[in-house]
Amino acid sequence: MSVKPPGIDWKKELRYAVLLGAAVMGIWSFVAKPFYIPSESMVPSLLVGDRLVVAKYAYGFSYLSPFVPVLPKMxxxxxxxxxxxxxxxxxxxxxxxxxxxxxxxxxxGDTVQMQEGVLYLNNTAVPKRPAAPTMIPESENMPCARPEFRVVEAGGAPFCRYPRFIETLPGGHSYAVIDLLFSYADDTPPVLVPQGHVFLMGDNRDRSADSRFSPEEGGLGMLPIENVIGRAEFTTFSLDGSQRFWNPVSWFTALRGDRAWLSLRDGDE
Incomplete structure (x- = not known):
């Protein structure tokens, strides 16, 4: 004797879907959210194609969340x-x-200025020492900035060889920057950071629209703290741009294995 399988309880399934969606939105809004690196502004710390996790709770919560359309601005x-x-x-x-x-x-309260490519904080030059060049494998989403920076290893693999420097901010936090050539953003007037704002820069000093430029120029200007979404914690994985949706094998061959689970809160020495 056969037993007829029970039908699908669509109300229950819908309720589970709504609860799951609410849980995901809650995590993204108040705990952590994934982020994808679309540009070269943070090279060498971050590459195009890196995926990472951002802690939403690190600096408190503002109105900037997935619920912006339905919640009043705070x-x-x-x-x-x-x-x-x-x-x-x-x-x-x-x-x-x-x-x-x-x-x-x-x-x-900080005064920030660039003079001949050197960062000044409160009229004092931030230490900037030369380090070994960074060697970034050239890929579909990371072509070399200029032909003179492209080198080919003995095995035939092309790399982008960029001059690298280590900056050390007051408080001791060190990180790597690249500075390829002179640009007008290497010399800026001194600016005072207002209360409730921050001054931001990309580690790729020649290819970053940041607080050196006003929003009208396509930059950030003095950014209100309400616009800070969260702190980058660590990478999860990275793709070199060669993946193709219709070719599942390429999803794995495009992986940059050495870019997984890198802490973004450690210094770079």
Missing amino acids: EGRLWGKMPERGDIVVVKAPSDQKDWIKRVIGLP
Whole structure:
């Protein structure tokens, strides 16, 4: 004697789907969210194609969340605190309202200036020492910035060989930057960071729209702390751009194995 299988309880399934969606949105809004690196502004610390986790709770909570369309705008932050100099943060850019990632350089009350490619904080040059060049494998999403930086290893693999420097901020946080050539952003007037704002820069000093540029110029300007979404914690995996949706094998061959689970809160020496 056969037994007729029970039918699907669509109300129960819908309830589970709604609860799952609410849980995911809650985690993204208040705990952590994934982020994808779309540009070269944070090279060499981050490469195009890196995926990482951003802690949403690190600096408290503002109105900037997936629930923006249905919640009223809040002024200030709930349980808010300022980032530390050297933190890598994801922010909401005022110029296009998209998520950008930069490094915190200046805090309220700091005077920030660039002179001939050297960063000055409060009229004191931030130590910047030469380090071994960074060697980044050339890939579909990371072509070399200029032909003169492209080198080919003995085995035939092309790399982008960029001059690298180590900056050390007050407080001791060190990180790597690349500075390929002179640009007008290497010389800027001194600016005072207002209360409730931060000054941000990309580690790739020649290819970063950041607080050196106003929102009208496509940059960040002095960014209100409410626009800071969270702190970058660690990478999860990275793709070199060669993956193809219709070719599952390429999803694995495109992986950069050495880019997984890298802490983004450690110094770079």
